[in-house]
Amino acid sequence: MGYINAVEVHNVVKSYNVGFQKIDVLKNISFSVKKGEFLSIMGASGCGKSTLLYLIGGLDQATKGTIILNGKNLNKLKENEQSAMRRREVGFVFQFYNLVPNLTIEENILLPLLIDGKSYRKNKSKLNNILKIIQMEDKKNRYPNELSGGQQQRVAIARALLFEPEIILADEPTGNLDSKTGSEIMRLFKSINKDFNKTIIQVTHSEEAASYGTDILRIKDGEIESKKSNFKTG
């Protein structure tokens, strides 16, 4: 029987030791994200929203609690399995794009596939399709530093989509963009969510960006303040 939840977060605690002081960034958080949901996580700086996103993506480990991603308990996955999961089942999009600077756009987009041992040639058509979606076919041989912020973010989204992962995690995807470009990027996310039925979890400060999501989770001081459906459409 297939899971209806893409992500389940159960009683997650994340603590850091700063000097002699222990700081609880996330305090016993539980929620779930359904498949096809577009969740926006909001909150003030330092409230723990990005930490939560990295925990969901398996880039960091929770101090306590369980995270289940596509039916798999992250705590029980070995490093290799977690890496494979990040390649195949999750796509990441970051505020500062995080493209590999010495690889071309084409190479950056193909990177998760190549890391997974897939053939470059066999995925060429897939690459061309995705370049068409992000409207950057003519820039595939450029390097990241030759592109604008918006273009770099589109490449990062393309990279996240290439493996056709079920879940896309985005950390402040419009945080480094002007409002016009930010809106374009959010519309792209919205269409990915709607047209390809992908689960998207984004962390954002922006009410406008959050409004593109189907649900909004608000965090305050490491605790869930609210989780509501968002009825407005972007």
Add this chain to the structure above:
Amino acid sequence: MFVFLKYLVRSSFNKKGRSILLILTITISTALLIGCIGAVKSAGSVYKEEAVRAYKDNNVLITSKNTKEFPFFDLDSIQKHEFKSYIPIINASGYLSGADDVNIILTGIMEKDYSKLPNYKLLKGYLEPFNENKIIISDKVSRTFKLNINDTLRANVRGNEHVFKVVAIVETSGPFLKDNEHQFTIIANKDYIQDIWGIGDFYSGIVVQLKDDVDEKKYVQYFNLVNDECSARLVYDTEEIERIAEGMSSFFFFMLFIVIIMSCFIIYSCFKLIVLERMPVVGTFLSLGATRGRILRLLLGESLVYAIISGIMAMFLGAGVIYLLSDMGNDLKEYGIATNPNYNVGDFVGGFIFAILIAVFSAMAPIISIRKKQVKDIILNTIGTIHKNSYILLSIGLIISIISLYVNFQEGNVATNLSPLIFFSFVIGVTISLPLIVNLAITPFKYVFQEVNVLFRLALNNIRTSKVLLNNIRLLTISIVSVMLIASVSLSIVSAFLDVSQKLDYDIIVQQGNDSLRVSSIINNNLYVKEIMESYDYEYAEVVGSQETLNIKAIEPNKYINFNNYFDYTDKEELFLELDKRKSNIALSSSIARKLNKKVGDTLILKLNNREVDYKIIGIYNAKLYNNGDINLISKESIQRDFGIFVPTEYVLKGNSGADKLLNSLEKELKGTMVKIRTKEEIVQENIDNNKAFLLILLFFALATGFLGAIGIFNNIGVSFIQRKKDFAILSSLGMTSFNNGLIVLFEGIITAVLSSIVGGGVSYIAVNISNKLFKLMDIDFPVFFDFKAILIVGVAICVIMITTSLPVILKSSKLSVVKELRYE
């Protein structure tokens, strides 16, 4: 101001590894500079010390010319009004009865002169009257042969046994300085020696102390000009010592220059990073109103901090290097002459200034580059670390190296005269254009590995684009050039000597002693001698109208043609045919012909034995390492006819029953004649041993460059990881395991090693080719060939270094915190 100073001191030592690298780099290059200068100066001091111990205040030695069959002179024929004091001597020789292998030099002096002997210090005995068979021996001989006062010493002189009575034991210095278990000096009354040697009142030499107002150099020149019977020489000739030291030191300084280039490169790279790292703070200072000038001074101050510390350390290390190099070059240790390093304060101060200059100038370029940056970019720290190839610069580098190669392969003297410039411009040109070369080499593989292994492909791409990783290839290339140059030169020297032995057809060489008629008679009548070739060597023959002197070897052309297959001749038959003609013909070695700017058909006026004769150059050949390439042939007949030289310097012999029988027989018969009998193998070994110190010192430079290269690489690999931590974190976020991240670092190390070995091997192959001309310029015309075996060893060693230095980074990469590198909140 105080804040800046505090920041300067703190930031200088923030990164301990890099601080150590910078300090070591500046210290090593400065210490080697101080060491080289000091060692070259010290080379003379050993010989000076020897002269002082052997001759004390005496400054000139007059000896009878050994070119005569009766090598003695009448004391009255020598003008003495410029002498302050003098000791006439008569030298004879024999061997210790009952101990065939112990030669004795019997020196006769006048009775009144014994107290004038240099460094004379009586330890035991009483000399008055110093007559008949009474002798003085050294303390060393007394102890070695257990001889005491009133003991007798039996010596065989010219086949007759003579009994001497020990009456005095003196300190082992002056004429006894070189006494050892195989040869020693005894001093007796000159009448007794003249008597047993069978000559009248004649002498073989005079030890002279000139009057204070006499210019010793001018005296020697004048004496040699007017005297046919005797020649004079200085006991310590500064110019001669400098001439000997010059040949070797020029190669040391050449190697030192490679070390300095490498050091400049490391310092430059470190400061490039320092500047990048300091950007946020520099931005803060600028935003607070600090001027660019102050920032530049601040960063230059940082280089000064390293320079001062290194300069001080280099003084101590330099002193050690001077001692080490001087000690290696001191071949008079066995005579008790201690290494006397030249610690000149000026050299140390110079070294300190050099440390400051090398540090500040190498750091200057990256520091000054800040001036071109926008303040906004500095404050926001948006200056990228990704290597952007400046194709103009890379192309300039390539063009420089191509032009250097073009000039190198030109015929004529231009390539030789410009060889140091060609060498460095080629190496520097390649070093500049290396990113271009690496890019061209890597790009095809990048596509090949696209389908094979993404980790390998990423590693290839990182090397192509990361400045720090490219710098590793640069460092390794310079190291390989340095090591391969030294390995090739060492191998070539040893092979050249072996080549000499294989291509010269003889069994034994007998070097003339002090009883030429007897030596000639014994050799000519020896039963085991099959073939005799006489050779007449004359050192420092003058060429009228030129400052150059040359070594003349007068030979029997019809025999020498078969003996010497070592030289490179253009037409051997023709050359020896011309030499055999009853004319004044000469064949020059190529290095001498180049120095004199002469060609076949030209003439020159040779001056030997105070006689000037016109000689026609009938051939030029490459003498390679034979007598350092300075060996010029005339016929035996010519030297006798034109210059009146009738005593051979050596006999080149072939035996009829093998070398051993001939050797044993001659050693027995020639005992006590002071000849030197050596087999081919002994001569080869002697030549190799003579060059051991030189090769050892070269190895020292190779180790210095290797060491600098290794620590530079160790630092660079660490830095490249720190710079690319975020890239590795990105890869992790895309599903790369930490093990695979580590593999990328390992592949980078292996690819760097392979690429460096290929590029460095190629560059050093050409560098070795250029070094042929460098040696030619230093008047050593011998083939330096590439040591292919060494490049394989170097390649493996580099792989080991790269893998070893990569390991700490691989460990670090496994502990990389992805979140820390990627998050911005």
